[in-house]
Amino acid sequence: MNGWNKVQAEFGLVPHHQPANTVGKNASDIALVIDAMDLMHSGRFDAFVLVSSDSDFTRLASRIREQGLEVFGIGAQKTPDAFRKACKRFIFLENLEGADDNGKPANKAEVVVPANDPKEARDLILKAMDSIDQEDEWYALGPLGQFITAANPDFDARSYGKKKLSDLVADLKIFETKRGPGNQMLVRRID
Template identity: 45%
Template sequence: MPPATPESRPHVNLAVLIDADNAAPAIVEGLFEEIARYGVASVKRIYGDWTQPNLGGWKKVLLDHSIQPMQQFAYTHGKNATDSALIIDAMDLLYTGRFDGFCLVSSDSDFTRLASRLREEGLTVYGFGERKTPKPFVSACDKFIYTELLRADAHPADETSADATEAPAKPTRGTKKDKGEPTAKAEPVKEDTKRDAKASPVPIRLITKVIDDVSDDDGWASLASVGQNLTKLRPDFDPRLYGFSKLSALMKAQPRIESRQSNKHIEVRVRQR
């Protein structure tokens, strides 16, 4: 099941399960704004040992966002009983058959198998975690959003992801022939680029490969299809990582890609060299 979008599935029921030990309270505002793009947070639970002082920051925001705290005592030092409680609840919620997807908020790889199991049942899994989240957990989700993008006090574009970036492609000798084609840059794109000047390099080779894979005989591909396939290949792909608020703005800023409006939909293709 591909990740739901506001246009395709506006009434998706989601269960939001937060690992308080591996998530910061500063992400709450952005977290639920992001979740609202994919569906309705019907269940909102957060797990941790609330007798411990390190979770004090969470206590201040639980009431404001109607998040239900789930108490789990740490029986033994060094053992994370919170993870087990979250996993058990996730399976209980799964078997109710009331949910279309789950939002797992944690940077802990221990939830990798849980994400895989939920997807085996045909549910969509959205992962939320820091850039340090292990790759197996990221790949186990349908869509993974880095929580640094959700914080108002952080600038994730300043960080570099070694396994998710590539250097921008250099112009080829055939590029000059494209001067008469549609303009690659628009005013909104300039604003995005200026706002996140230190953004990670765009993975242009991955993008052009996906366009080639889903394009028609003339090389044109629906932007929506390109976006869906990018997420399938790389669940953590997000235009915001590269300094753009939307995928369309990212595409228009790439010299190797041209775009056009077709029947109220945007199409893109790789420029002929």
């Protein structure tokens, strides 16, 4: 816990410690769930952020969403699919800048290798195009991105080695891009 003291002070965090009553039990997880339910029922919040890679929080995320609130998840690539999909949006720790796996500042010179094959992203974009009902062959990138993340809460262009969806689309050779009204990015399939 000593490593957290500086972080607590820097960000004004209030620590809560839940000692285990029995070895091997997850008293901290249960305490977090109780606190989250209390906060949910207070009616003061519109959204929750769950930072965990533990599938035990899947039901909590689902329950909060059943209440009509948004849930954003943050966790490692190893996070089970069920928990990722229970969130409105899920962000992989590996895609966040500023820290390595040990919480130490990342070396800026390090090159991040994309975790996913860009062909997977291509398929998601094509599926979004097929699902959006429109006559025009040019699609606004914003609604495409919204459709993709609604269907795949863990979608993130950084998982494919790109900073933004527009960079990812531009790199996939089966799409053409241009600027439309209001400088919005438009994309169409060219094959």
